[in-house]
Amino acid sequence: DAKTTQPNSMESNEEEPVHLPCNHSTISGTDYIHWYRQLPSQGPEYVIHGLTSNVNNRMASLAIAEDRKSSTLILHRATLRDAAVYYCILRDVGGSSNTGKLIFGQGTTLQVKP
Amino acid sequence: NAGVTQTPKFQVLKTGQSMTLQCAQDMNHEYMSWYRQDPGMGLRLIHYSVGAGITDQGEVPNGYNVSRSTTEDFPLRLLSAAPSQTSVYFCASSYLWAGSEAFFGQGTRLTVV
Numbered sequence: 460d461a462k463t464t465q466p467n468s469m470e471s472n473e474e475e476p477v478h479l480p481c482n483h484s485t486i487s488g489t490d491y492i493h494w495y496r497q498l499p500s501q502g503p504e505y506v507i508h509g510l511t512s513n514v515n516n517r518m519a520s521l522a523i524a525e526d527r528k529s530s531t532l533i534l535h536r537a538t539l540r541d542a543a544v545y546y547c548i549l550r551d552v553g554g555s556s557n558t559g560k561l562i563f564g565q566g567t568t569l570q571v572k573p
Numbered sequence: 574n575a576g577v578t579q580t581p582k583f584q585v586l587k588t589g590q591s592m593t594l595q596c597a598q599d600m601n602h603e604y605m606s607w608y609r610q611d612p613g614m615g616l617r618l619i620h621y622s623v624g625a626g627i628t629d630q631g632e633v634p635n636g637y638n639v640s641r642s643t644t645e646d647f648p649l650r651l652l653s654a655a656p657s658q659t660s661v662y663f664c665a666s667s668y669l670w671a672g673s674e675a676f677f678g679q680g681t682r683l684t685v686v
Contacts, residue, residue, distance in 0.1 A: 501680075504677065559623060
């Protein structure tokens with residue numbers, strides 16, 4: 460399973476943009492980059508995913524490096540409700556060794572200051 | 574459309590007791606999985622399934638059994654509970670496609686005394 464590396468923690472001020480980095484230097488050509496977040500005392504929730512191109516949805520944007528060895532989750536205006544642990548995960552499906560497992564790392568704990 | 578439903582939400586067991594954590598999804602997802610999360614830690618994959626009749630081990634399978642007789646249900650069995658299995662357990666499901674988002678249940682908080 461390809462690994463990801465994220466900073467343990469980050470801080471942001473409310474109403475400011477937040478850029479959460481993720482390194483995945485061993486990514487394969489068929490790995491999708493997924494981001495999930497876990498609010499306190501809740502199960503993880505999907506944020507966004509992408510393969511090669513940058514992606515936008517109502518929650519966030521995902522910027523993927525041209526060589527795909529890193530990506531950045533962008534929260535355009537952080538709110539107090541965005542305080543959570545953010546997980547960057549690679550997912551592949553296909554072949555005997557790529558069974559679609561979602562393997563979580565330690566993630567980045569985001570603190571948002573009022 | 575209920576999503577992923579886990580039961581029970583809370584459970585206290587005595588050491589050596591057995592029990593089954595239930596997980597059901599109504600989205601016709603092929604992929605289902607179980608995780609445990611210890612305090613202050615990330616999620617660790619216990620077992621997963623890519624379809625009815627197919628299961629495989631994750632990162633921490635010891636002490637747990639699973640089966641997948643239907644697409645909808647993926648129960649997790651603790652054969653002989655130990656205090657080390659005190660944790661929050663999450664079930665997740667998705668389509669079997671790398672670009673599919675996973676949906677998580679609300680969790681089962683298990684305490685083994």
